[in-house]
Amino acid sequence: MSIINVMWAGGSPFASVHKVHRQILSQIDPAMPVRTWLLQGSESACLEGVGPAREWNLTSAKLKGRHFWRLFRPWMHSRFRQALLDSAAQVVLLDGLGVARTLLPVLKDMPHIHVVVIFHGATRLNAVGRDLLRGFAPSRLALAAVSQTLAASLQEALGLPVTALRSAFDPAGFQTCLLPREEARARMHLPLAGPRIFGAVGRLVDKKGFASLLDAFALAAVAQPDWRLVIVGEGPAREALQARIDQPDLVDKVLLAGHLEDVAKLYRAFDWVLVPSFEEGLGLILQEAILAGVPVLASDLAVFREQLADAGWYAPAGDETAWGEAITRASEASAEAVAAAQYQALAPDEAWAGFCRTARELISGRQ
Incomplete structure (x- = not known):
């Protein structure tokens, strides 16, 4: 069988x-x-x-x-x-x-x-x-x-x-593979110290909201020449995104890193992870970032509130002005405190135990 x-x-x-x-x-x-x-x-x-x-x-x-x-x-x-x-x-x-x-x-x-x-x-x-x-x-x-x-x-x-x-990760297994901040930045050819680095991860398609994120980041970083945004992923929207990045208000501030097979190990390279999606079934990127101890700013979607409730930091999907303001507020907050609150809300150990139990019931037909 x-x-x-x-x-x-x-x-x-x-x-x-x-x-x-x-x-x-x-x-x-x-x-x-x-x-x-x-x-x-x-x-x-x-x-x-x-x-x-x-x-x-x-x-x-x-x-x-x-x-x-x-x-x-x-x-x-x-x-x-x-x-x-x-x-x-x-x-x-x-x-x-x-x-x-x-x-x-x-x-x-x-x-x-x-x-x-x-x-x-x-x-x-x-x-x-x-x-x-x-x-x-x-x-x-x-x-x-x-x-x-x-x-x-x-x-x-x-x-x-x-x-x-609700899909989840084995926290211990996931965290064992994470690279320290310096190694993760070196792997991505990023400065080891100095600039504030925001990360975003996902397929370069319209529903992920990266085009809107670029406009929002341009607003937030207008007076922050040392801020950087790194988008990890590949997809059909790459050419259009690169054209926007080449505009004067974003030049030298945004990197399209392409697809990285080991991206799950690299979250600690970022100060914040941004998830600007217009829709998601779950959003594994949010979970991965939080397990890595990195705070997340996400679109105000029901599926993200389901996971983080009041500990989440949210901005309306596609609202560049609101996202720009939220990025600025994030830069002024204690990343460690936000990350700790989001980790507690996500409750990874409990979520993994529940996922394992439900998966076994589904496969066995006992649900």
Whole structure:
């Protein structure tokens, strides 16, 4: 018997999703084999270790049955079914609604397999998707979301129970890997002392709010020539962001550091971490920064308030003036005191224990 972990794709855009699935799978019996399926992309592109992987090399058009590819779906389903039988799969873990739409029609007629669908962010649910999920007996299908905020939203939209599996990190394991401040700054080629350095981490896409953050930082740093902003990540918005950085009010103040595989070790290079997202399913960056002892200023989103409550420092998403003022206030506050309060609010040890317990219940079907 085995567990099949089905992911839409590998690569940096999906790194956080793979990280969450790896955390879930860390809670199963080590004697039970786990095999990952990548519907698109290659194992070598995965930034998180996925173990033995099968690469299906399917295009989005094939997976979604667009146009004449609809005729391809019965053959594709037949291949999936045979692969599931060959693997003696007992549990199948599915990455979100897109993967669920692809695999659930096959799994519906395989009653010996327990199915878990993990939702990582806001999802567009149409009638077909709702009916597909509602077509399974609750004893066979478990739905989970990576935050209470997301779980509540999905439960209302689906009319089905959705378990809140607020993703978390093993605090001791995460903190063991952190580099000291000086080493982290050296790794990023930053000054070891002197300038105040704000950090931001994430995929360079519009919903992460980095364009708005640049305008806000320009306002806050107008009289602070020694302030620096470092944005770690890669993505399609890079060219537009770099064009803004090259403007006179930001030149020499902002660094696009690109993708860094070991970014989780480097948070202590920053005085504050800024999370200007317009939307998040959870926001692992917030958790990682706080575990590193670095205070966070984040968009005023329900999912962040869920984790930090009154200990959080918030600014309205997309409001450059409010963000600029908040960055200035942050620079004047005691970073150590804010970080300590946020760590206490996040309660990492308790959160990790709860995550482990819920993950085991989901996989076993006892939720």
